Amino acid sequence: MRLWLESAVAGTPSWCLYNAVLSVLRATSALIISLLGVSMHGACVSAAGGRLNSRQRFLGSIVVAWALVPVPGRPQDLSRVEQLYEEAQSARTRGDFATAERLYIEVIRRAPELANAYHNLGIVYFMQRKYEGAAEVLEQAIRLDSKLGPAHAMLGLAYYELYRPEKAAKELQAALRLNPSDTNVLIYLGKAELQERDYKAAAKTFEKVAALKPRDPEILYDLSLAYMKLMLESIGRLGEAAPGSHQFWLLLAQDAEARGDEEAAIRNYQQALRVKPDVIGAHYGLGSAYAKIGKYDDAAQEFKKELQISPDDWLALWKLGELALRTDPDQARQYLARAVSLDPDFPQAVLAYGRALARAGKTEKAMEQFQRVVTLAPEEDSVHYHLAHAFRRLGREEEARKELTRFEELAKKKDERTQQMARRLIEMTRAAQPLADEPEPGFSPSRDPTHH
The missing domain is CATH 1.25.40.10 (Tetratricopeptide repeat domain)
Structure with missing residues (x-):
């Protein structure tokens, strides 16, 4: 996970673009003021010396406010903020998280609208296992820039570590919508769905990952776990709906076979046959379990009983x-x-x-x-x-x-x-x-x- 986090560095802000937009804004304001004859001190007179009408006075007041009131969160010293940001990035890269944390906080104090600073501070908190703090600042990053995909991904990871799977899944899905090719986000979406006990969704997610990483043991384990949980969930529902049914005992027998517990499989097949003596497949399963522990005569008798119920059972004939x-x-x-x-x-x-x-x-x-x-x-x-x-x-x-x-x-x-x-x-x-x-x-x- 750490290598992935280190590769998800938020980009450096576009200071030049910010300055350019600010310059255009000031120039446009000055031009409109001169055309309207609006005094910077608030006197409303026309260029010819006459009084302005109410519409002109209203427009003039807006332009004055636009020109004079600072843009919310505008850095007071762009070069200093940029320097602090770069120092914070360097500290984070070399693993000096305490210094990086202090510097990012100072950047945010000077430029509170800078989404990337919150994102990177969230990464620093996450790397220090301060998951609550990470979630708080990453939420602010997303409020400032909802299309910041890596911030959604990091927030999803923070919620996953905080065991809040519903919120984790929501943020990881948002990250995938912005970057559908991010396999790591897809993996953690599956893990969050497992945590949420939405095993059907988890199985679907891990099937997608397994198609991309068909020989990855960790992915195959998670996929198997999702299907196993689905199976156990289904067995539980069957047990609640019909606890004494032959289907319930057959499922328990087949589960025991899969685990290599032949003795338990034999007991459960026998119980299924007591409930329903003519159930198809139970004698075959019982015979197979007997054969695995070397009770060949008992096995042969069960296969013959299977043929009495189903004469064309080619599996029983083969055995x-x-x-x-x-x-x-x-x-x-x-x-x-x-x-x-x-x-x-x-x-x-x-x-x-x-x-x-x-x-x-x-x-x-x-x-x-x-x-x-x-x-x-x-x-x-x-x-x-x-x-x-x-x-x-x-x-x-x-x-x-x-x-x-x-x-x-x-x-x-x-x-x-x-x-x-x-x-x-x-x-x-x-x-x-x-x-x-x-x-x-x-x-x-x-x-x-x-x-x-």
Whole structure:
């Protein structure tokens, strides 16, 4: 934040322009006075020596007042004010905030209409964590110049630090209207909206920032926080409206799954099924939770129950096929063939079906499935391992070596555990040793199926 603040220096006032306008004003006044014959001492006589009429006297009095009364806030000594302002700027730049504060206050005493002086004094107060003082002088800067965008931004930051999110959001929005490209202001608008608990607005704001900074962890954290707060808000509303509903228990179960708390997920899925035994997706979710903690028989029973409710559930068929690959490859092939027929573009099921065909000795048919996975999920590394073994069974050693190389390249992009397994499997393959296991599929998280 400090670097941003230091770059937001208010500009030096246009002293020359001020002097020029003042000179024109005085010259114009003198000309009108001479034409009207208005005495600077107030006597109202015409140029010919006659008395002026009432309209001339009225106009003359205005012009005299214009010429003689000082412009509000006009510096009495422009060169001295300019010197003080420059000294204040230098002190602020080098971090001598006490000196800068004293000098800006003196500038304001001599030139109370100078908006930039209030703005810079606000920055000095902010840097010293004097947020109340910063807000007060920044408000004055904006009263003097409502189009001073950086002052709106600084005032928004001061209100944010004072935990006044509504005022902060208002000022930051004003700053963005004056300078829509200021990403820092957009970030703090999102933070103020989070502070205000307007999570929908915050999510919308951080989506804009994330489009500009797609790999910034701080922005992604704030965006995730906004959506998480929205989710919890929705769960809270559901809990208030229908605390004992199966939907409420399903949401709690899915939240527990996302946190990796499988035991809590199991309890909540079971509760949802007690409330509504035929709810679609609950047995599937319960089976998935059982499978993650190694209770494969319980998992298989839940997937079968899901199929009783929804016979064409290709996700349940896929999971049953994956489980059956461990013990009954023929049964696995039947489940997986049906899953692929229901959703031909689901790469996880296509890969599992190819593995089942390979175990049954149907190498060429297995290769067809593996090649489809390469098209459907180019980032998946394990399919190249299976292709390498299929090519080797067919005696196509050169193509097998290429697939192993590709397997290793893709595995390097993943975590250390995947890389170690890949290296071990490649070494065993090159040594023609029997394999005790296969690489686990590692599809992108964006491809993880969700049961609706």
